[in-house]
Amino acid sequence: MGYKPVYDYRADQLGKQAETQGAILVEGGWYCPSMPEPLINATIDLHAGRIERETWVQLIAARRAYRVMPKENADSDGYQRMMCPAEAGKAQCLLRPRSLGRGVHLPLVDPEPSPTGPVKICRQRTVTISPEAGAKHWQALEYGSREWQKVCFRLRNSVEGYNGYAKNPLAEGIESAGSHRIRGIAAQTILLAFQLAHANRRKIKKWLDTLPLGGERPRRRTHHRRQTKEPQTWTPTGHLAPAA
Template sequence: MPQPLIDATRDLYAGRIGRETWIRLIEARRAHRLVPKEHEDNEGHRRVMCPAEAGKVQCPIKSRSMGRGVQLPLVDPEPSPAGPLKVYRRRSITLAPPEGSKHWQALEYGGEQWQKVYFRLRNSVERYNGYAKSPLAEAMEAAGGRRIRGIAAQTVLLVFQWLTPTNGRSKTGPRPWR
């Protein structure tokens, strides 16, 4: 995968690219993914194909993938003393359950559905944090209400501060257990 595609999220957080460029780069990663060849078996093993074998990219190691179309990205695998990776030498490989589950995601990273779910969840967490830290609501940042040392003791006192009304304020905010 080209370096700009690898560094897309890092560049977004560093402010070197905008969100639209990030979305475009994340979308371009799709061509470089392993392609499922069949469903996983009863034990969780899954057959996957190299993207060049599936016709998603052109690769000089798989000469039959070259010249399929100028719109396909050209990959340049890094040379290694051990030779090309196993996936480059074969048409497909089998991923064992630990290998497959390690990289499995319910939603494709950066995809449209991922953005809807992730950004909605993040907005709700940030809203909740704002409520908890507000001096007019929970005032969790005000250490004056927790005059004790140590992170464990501070945590216990924060829980009690959260559970009991103080200074006549009502606790009308969101509760994690409801």
């Protein structure tokens, strides 16, 4: 249907999550298998208190140069051709001689020698990644990036805010077991749907009461929101103060 997942991870889901064709899945994104360990474990180190939040932001930004890039759009079945960052001109690699000498602004990848030789993504110009590979943790946006923070926390705040609205014990009270004394998952789901529909109608009615309909004064005054911080200034463990 065109939707793509955006979410945070539990503490035991951070770092390297899966591997396919030699590429590694790190917190939802496919990366070069030779990406440095400090970049792979950046969020783990943040939660463990081994690095500061400012350092975490810098490490997340440094991951971008090691990200596996799409060669073309995914087909109708979800399979997609991808290429290593050196092939895409985002990094320099000793296994890709033509990628060398492009400037000091590009990181130099130095793969560790292996008795079995380079992995598939390092041998071929492109590889095909299936939709099943890493599907449990994959997400479209780069974890921890400004775009991810803006979308993830905005959606999360909206969901949590609506949950609190529908849990109002003086209204729908969806959290109260006494308001839905019925057995069975199907029956509970149908009842919850009616409760949420009623919560939606209550929200709409409250909004309509703030409009000057028919030339009359609105029945309610509009709600003035408190000033909040920008969503992209938040990190997985709290607020990141702007640099001095």
